[in-house]
Amino acid sequence: MQLIKPDININFVGLRYKAFMLSGAIILFGLITLFARGGLRMGVDFAGGTLIQAKFNKPTNADEIRQSLQGIISHAFVQQVGARGDNEYLIRTDTIHEELGSLSNRIQDELDKTFGQGQQVLRVEMVGPKVGHDLRQKAFHAIFYAFLFIAVYISWRFEFRLSAGLAMLLVMGLGIYLLDALGLNAVYLIGGALAVTFVLCWFLKLPYALGALLSLVHDILITIGIFALFDKEFSLEVFAALLTLSGYSLNDTIIVYDRIRENRNKDKKIKFSDMINGAINQTLSRTVLTSMTVFFVILCLFLLGGSVIHDFSFAMLIGVVTGSYSSVFVASPILIAYEDLKKRKTPVTRRAAARAGDVQPAAKRSAQEAADSKPARSSKKTKKQAAGQLAGEK
């Protein structure tokens, strides 16, 4: 059986500007929603507060529950979860009680008073502001370090530039460590660090790492935007989903990159963008099949897995779609964009070189020498440059 025909050749690369615009529009829309709502609705894990899940033995509604708890917690947010007949509700409040064990007891008492004996408090999660703050800090750092390690690995495996990657890791890791000591706000610190990392990737000539990381940012921003749109709560589980979907999205990206790595040494006459388009088409069958299987499994979790992992699977569902999309429409086209920009720079230097007279052969000679001393690394580089130049001449 075959879903995707083997000789399929869709011009994905040609669609890249449209795709960039679509991605940009979705991300922008998400960010606007985010700002309009005044930020994500943080769950108790990150914001601090109390979450209670209770099961009632008869039908009730949010207002009744809120009223019965009025004496203990103000501004309770009550929401029904699970099937309608389950009578399960989530009650959320900013209130926390640091004295041991007072709150859940009192909630049980109040519920029993209003609704009669036998109401079940299924779970209580209370997170103090200090822990919430710590978790937020840790979450931002976790995302950043995941990105950094991934960038190093990709630089090593796809550009044979382990030392450049490690240098980047060292600089960024040390920088963050020192800036942490100053007690900066994690959002700005990590946001800034990510931007610096992208710039570093550019200057260290690590387009593969850059493409992979940008597609991750793309996926995460879209997921967060959709969470803002649906006004869903951003909890610890959702954060775990973000890291996992990063791993999954990367998985996809790497499989396309792997084919690009294989193809870039095969046929040097082919145009760079055509080579990339070929790689995307050759892996398309696999991309579609795997996205489908993973999507199906997560859909099962989303529909049948119960309320506790509902939001986790929701985030993952978005992630699977954007992850596959971004490996085709973000990660790969960025390689082309990088080549294009590099090409636009090279003619200038070439013209300058021509003016200087007999420099080009000398440069060729030195490149040859370099290739002799470090065969694996430099030969790859010259090949890539050659491919780029040929593409430029066409």
Add this chain to the structure above:
Amino acid sequence: MKSLGIRALIVAVILVGGVLCLVPTFTSTPLPGLSNILPEKMHLGLDLQGGIYLALEVEADKAVETAAERFVEEIKDALRAKKIGFTKVARTGDWDVEVVLPSNEQLNDFNEALKSDFPRLKARATETTSEGTRLILTMDPKEVNDLRKMAVEQGLETIRNRIDQFGVSEPDIRPEAGDRILVQLPGIKDPQEAINLIGKTAVLEFKLVAQNVTDQDIRENKLPPGVKLYPMRPSDRNTQETKIPLEEKTALTGQYITDARVEIGGRSFGEVQISLSFDPQGAKIFERLTSDNVGRKLAIVLDGVVYSDPVIKERIPNGRAVISGSYTDEEAKILAIALRTGRLPAPVKILEERTVGPALGADSIKKGVLASAIGGLGIILFMMIYYRFSGVIADLALVMNILLILAIMAAIGATLTLPGIAGIALTIGIAVDANVLIYERIREELRLGKTPRAAIDTGYQRATITIMDANVTSAIAALVLYGFGTGPVRGFAVTLFFGLAANMFTAIFVTRIIFDYLLTERRVKELSI
């Protein structure tokens, strides 16, 4: 390339080992002779079996403040004994002690007394004011540090003892950075009582009820020096809170208690009371206290609340006391454990509390397993339809993959959580990806006109690199998640990581053996792919 037989043997050994590791988890009858070697039953997370997770903070500063208070009392006693006059001795700031002497004359004597009796205190500042000579005494920073550390260590020990006596099957109580204590009590039926018990500071004090204080004095708040009002424990919920004047000086503390038990009896029939036994030193103090104050009332104060104030009828020589009051059986049990295990050196407060009722845990397991099973079955069917016999081979690898994840988790004693189950479900999706990659590649090679043998060789060779790169990056995400996360999230990272590791083995190594067997032993000419 290693011979087919050796490779098959490796797989067989791992498979048998994996199955054995899971025997204790899925059956209750131990295997004869093997029960010592095999790992225990797999641990289930709090979210699956219900229980409490608590992150507590010991307010260590309070312990230092208490130490400063104690110094104040001791300095007063020492100055009185040495007949050195003083105007004021009190705690000031966080944990400094302020001493005011009537004039400079006492300064030399005081400094000498300080040096000989309180080597751990240093005079930080001395100044002469209109009131007299004012000194600020401060504790050595190292001393403060030791006190804080001790408060956390003792707090940990006390909480551990209390939980042990309360009876929890697999408690996990451990210190964390920043004066924190993590408490995990899985499978507990009455979470609230456990929390109440942990939080009882259990500072027990005996104080004499102040004499010559009328109700009018209390109302007008005109209390003689050294007397303070304490709240009385209400006998039932509807009674209004009353206050009682006590001498501030503590006559006896709970540190001499050797035992505390719940007894039924006392003044009225069936009333629950707690009987206390003192050690010899405590008994001596108690005897002197009671013989000196026959006819007066002695208040028993627990955590700043007066529990009862019986009249001392006669000298009590045997070192026994009873706290009566109206308790429920549960309250009395918790109180007795708290008194027996001693006081917390400093109060604790909750930073984080997660309580999962057993009903939700069971429900989560049911739903999580059901969702994963349906997802897994769907994929198994899909692979069979899409890749025919090769799909069956991939399915075998998939089943072995799941088996190995569980076996590794049981073997290293990792904890299975609900997100962990989600992680396994996700692994199912990702596991077939490896085989999809290999098969798509083989199909490609076959289309180029290669023989099955050559197509399989190239397919595996190329796909192995791809799978490795893809899995390593996912593993990086899993490792970071593990380093970041707590509890359930960690459980997810663990299953994801081992899923990826097992995937490399089952999807590449195991399926290859089957293909090689088909090609070399069965001499299959055409692939069913």
